[in-house]
Amino acid sequence: MTAAFTARASAALTDPTLKTAIERTTGNARAKRAAAVAAWPGFEAARDLGRDIKDHVTQNLAFYLATFERNAIASGAHVHWARTADEACEIVVRLCREAGAHSVTRAKSMLGEEIGLPHALEAAGITRVETDLAEHIVQLAGDRPSHIVWPALHKTREQVREMFARLHHEPGGLDTVEAMVASARRELRQKFMQADVGISGANFLIADTGAVCTVTNEGNAELTTTPPRLHIVTAGIEKLVPSTAHAMSLLRLLVRSATGAELTQYTTFHCGPKRANDPDGPSEFHIVLVDNGRTRMLTQGLEDMLRCLRCGACLNHCVVYRQIGGHAYGGTYPGPMGAVLTPVLDGLKTAQDLPRACTLNGLCAEVCPVKIPLPTLIKGWRDKSWRLGLEPRAATLALRLWRLAAQHPPLYRLGTRLALPLLRRFARTGWARTLPLAGGWTAARDFPAPARKTFLDQLKERRK
Amino acid sequence: MTARDEIFAALPRAASANPHADAAALLARVPALRPARVGPDPVASFLARLTGPVIAATAERLATRAEIPAAVRSYLAANQLAPRLALQPSAALQTLDWSGIAALPTIAVDEPVSVCEADYAVAETASLVFRSGPHMPTLFAFLPLHHIVVLEAAKILPWLEDAAALEATRPAPRNLNFVTGASGTTDIEGTLVRGAHGPAHLHVLLIGGQIAALAPQPANVP
Ligand code: SF4
Numbered sequence: 091m092t093a094a095f096t097a098r099a100s101a102a103l104t105d106p107t108l109k110t111a112i113e114r115t116t117g118n119a120r121a122k123r124a125a126a127v128a129a130w131p132g133f134e135a136a137r138d139l140g141r142d143i144k145d146h147v148t149q150n151l152a153f154y155l156a157t158f159e160r161n162a163i164a165s166g167a168h169v170h171w172a173r174t175a176d177e178a179c180e181i182v183v184r185l186c187r188e189a190g191a192h193s194v195t196r197a198k199s200m201l202g203e204e205i206g207l208p209h210a211l212e213a214a215g216i217t218r219v220e221t222d223l224a225e226h227i228v229q230l231a232g233d234r235p236s237h238i239v240w241p242a243l244h245k246t247r248e249q250v251r252e253m254f255a256r257l258h259h260e261p262g263g264l265d266t267v268e269a270m271v272a273s274a275r276r277e278l279r280q281k282f283m284q285a286d287v288g289i290s291g292a293n294f295l296i297a298d299t300g301a302v303c304t305v306t307n308e309g310n311a312e313l314t315t316t317p318p319r320l321h322i323v324t325a326g327i328e329k330l331v332p333s334t335a336h337a338m339s340l341l342r343l344l345v346r347s348a349t350g351a352e353l354t355q356y357t358t359f360h361c362g363p364k365r366a367n368d369p370d371g372p373s374e375f376h377i378v379l380v381d382n383g384r385t386r387m388l389t390q391g392l393e394d395m396l397r398c399l400r401c402g403a404c405l406n407h408c409v410v411y412r413q414i415g416g417h418a419y420g421g422t423y424p425g426p427m428g429a430v431l432t433p434v435l436d437g438l439k440t441a442q443d444l445p446r447a448c449t450l451n452g453l454c455a456e457v458c459p460v461k462i463p464l465p466t467l468i469k470g471w472r473d474k475s476w477r478l479g480l481e482p483r484a485a486t487l488a489l490r491l492w493r494l495a496a497q498h499p500p501l502y503r504l505g506t507r508l509a510l511p512l513l514r515r516f517a518r519t520g521w522a523r524t525l526p527l528a529g530g531w532t533a534a535r536d537f538p539a540p541a542r543k544t545f546l547d548q549l550k551e552r553r554k
Numbered sequence: 555m556t557a558r559d560e561i562f563a564a565l566p567r568a569a570s571a572n573p574h575a576d577a578a579a580l581l582a583r584v585p586a587l588r589p590a591r592v593g594p595d596p597v598a599s600f601l602a603r604l605t606g607p608v609i610a611a612t613a614e615r616l617a618t619r620a621e622i623p624a625a626v627r628s629y630l631a632a633n634q635l636a637p638r639l640a641l642q643p644s645a646a647l648q649t650l651d652w653s654g655i656a657a658l659p660t661i662a663v664d665e666p667v668s669v670c671e672a673d674y675a676v677a678e679t680a681s682l683v684f685r686s687g688p689h690m691p692t693l694f695a696f697l698p699l700h701h702i703v704v705l706e707a708a709k710i711l712p713w714l715e716d717a718a719a720l721e722a723t724r725p726a727p728r729n730l731n732f733v734t735g736a737s738g739t740t741d742i743e744g745t746l747v748r749g750a751h752g753p754a755h756l757h758v759l760l761i762g763g764q765i766a767a768l769a770p771q772p773a774n775v776p
Contacts, residue, residue, distance in 0.1 A: 139580065154573070334717075358729055
């Protein structure tokens with residue numbers, strides 16, 4: 091493991107409240123998802139269908155992108171294309187500048203985080219107002235999201251209360267979570283109405299209508315995108331689906347896997363700007379379609395990952411994420427899906443620890459609503475890291491020794507015969523508290539004493 | 555090369571000779587695997603889900619549209635709200651007798667109450683559907699604290715796919731909103747709080763249909 095990752099993970103492990111905070115939200119999510127899945131006998135078949143819909147789109151991406159673009163333009167939208175994160179941010183900042191925007195509201199979008207849009211807007215001197223409650227908390231704290239569905243799950247109610255009391259204009263009571271939510275509602279209300287530009291992401295891009303689908307439970311997406319003069323959508327090119335009906339099948343999977351509900355409170359299809367006689371809505375509607383590594387994933391054997399719905403189920407079920415939380419991963423996307431995506435976005439050298447920070451227990455693939463083989467993809471990165479010589483020297487050496495022994499049975503037998511008595515000397519009580527070269531293991535748990543004789547020796551004796 | 559050209563150049567040629575047919579074939583698998591959420595009477599399924607523990611909205615049934623203002627009056631009184639509301643600027647609602655209530659065709663940022671009519675609803679998820687247009691400003695469904703929604707029982711569709719099929723026959727509105735319960739958040743320690751940014755209370759006035767009794771639900775259909 092690199093020093094930076096070890097430091098982040100250690101900090102997370104010693105944080106006194108983090109693990110409780112993570113368990114509160116993910117435990118809830120796991121229980122609700124399990125109940126929703128149990129109530130749906132067709133869930134397995136629906137996962138197959140979800141996988142096949144997304145694969146069909148990936149395999150015909152050029153067709154669906156062109157169809158979407160044509161229909162979006164026909165609806166009055168402007169469509170922009172960005173190869174990279176920087177290019178996408180430049181387009182958004184330019185549109186804001188051209189509109190003379192002072193203030194923009196933003197509805198939570200993982201793609202926005204991925205391309206660094208919050209930072210780009212600030213660097214351009216544009217006031218950014220995060221409207222999702224969790225993103226609002228993260229913004230006030232000068233923090234980063236730590237979960238793709240609950241970005242502020244690392245914050246306790248005490249921390250939120252302290253921050254709201256200090257930074258809100260009319261915080262009022264704040265004794266209960268209800269009062270904190272009410273304070274945020276008051277704080278953001280006028281800002282929704284005063285913004286010049288509203289920026290959202292997309293959960294789905296509907297090819298046959300040119301519409302953009304967003305899902306929220308708070309209602310902040312519509313309040314973000316309706317009052318301002320401009321609505322800008324930033325979306326990854328993998329978000330396409332053929333039609334509204336296809337989106338419905340994926341919504342059933344997405345929402346149950348994310349929160350256990352059957353549908354989010356607000357599921358909206360945004361199509362074009364305000365019509366001639368509409369009383370509200372933006373007069374300009376811009377869609378920025380972002381590649382940022384996605385076409386590259388097609389050539390790297392990572393096309394399965396383009397199915398990801400960003401539901402967060404793999405995070406909620408990951409034994410590593412549940413211990414270290416999202417920040418330790420160091421990228422936009424944490425957990426199993428982050429271990430696959432971050433090396434694409436930040437490079438394997440920078441993100442080499444993420445595929446290693448995984449037990450390969452397979453739970454993520456079991457819960458993924460579109461059956462992404464996450465452990466296989468993670469192993470793919472480990473393989474690549476080995477071939478590029480990024481694996482730590484000690485691990486490489488140990489594996490080479492192992493290979494040598496495994497290929498030469500007499501050597502293997504000799505090795506185990508020599509190791510057994512040695513190990514037993516450290517474990518006189520039945521458990522070893524310290525072991526040479528295994529300090530990492532024994533720091534947190536004891537190592538059991540091995541059997542007196544090797545398996546093969548015991549077998550030989552019994553056969554006599 | 556422009557960004558657009560470069561992205562298209564990086565994509566493989568389409569795998570399907572006929573993507574439309576393949577996409578339609580995928581949808582043919584849906585009816586067999588949908589969750590059993592709609593009983594023989596979609597109105598009963600809709601109401602049970604809407605007022606059930608998860609969505610937890612309130613509802614009452616009215617025989618005719620003429621009863622709407624009186625029902626709204628008693629809702630306001632029961633919730634100790636002033637006799638004032640934002641009334642969706644649609645002729646069907648504006649022409650009712652609202653005497654005694656200040657019914658405004660516009661909506662203030664802090665409007666406590668709005669009354670809107672849903673275009674239709676979906677029984678599977680108990681979703682109310684609003685289509686933005688000259689007579690339906692989107693903000694009417696998002697700004698108020700109490701959202702009172704009029705819905706004709708005859709306009710309850712069974713499945714989400716039925717909504718998609720209906721929309722495919724009409725020109726798309728700027729906003730097509732599926733509203734499923736009042737606004738909520740679980741962003742602070744996973745605790746559910748209603749009224750995050752949108753309405754905290756959702757009350758449905760269901761017009762027509764069989765008023766007499768809620769049809770009993772088959773056991774496996776919640
Ligand atoms: S990889 Fe699967 S489980 Fe994880 S966020 Fe994506 S869709 Fe959800």
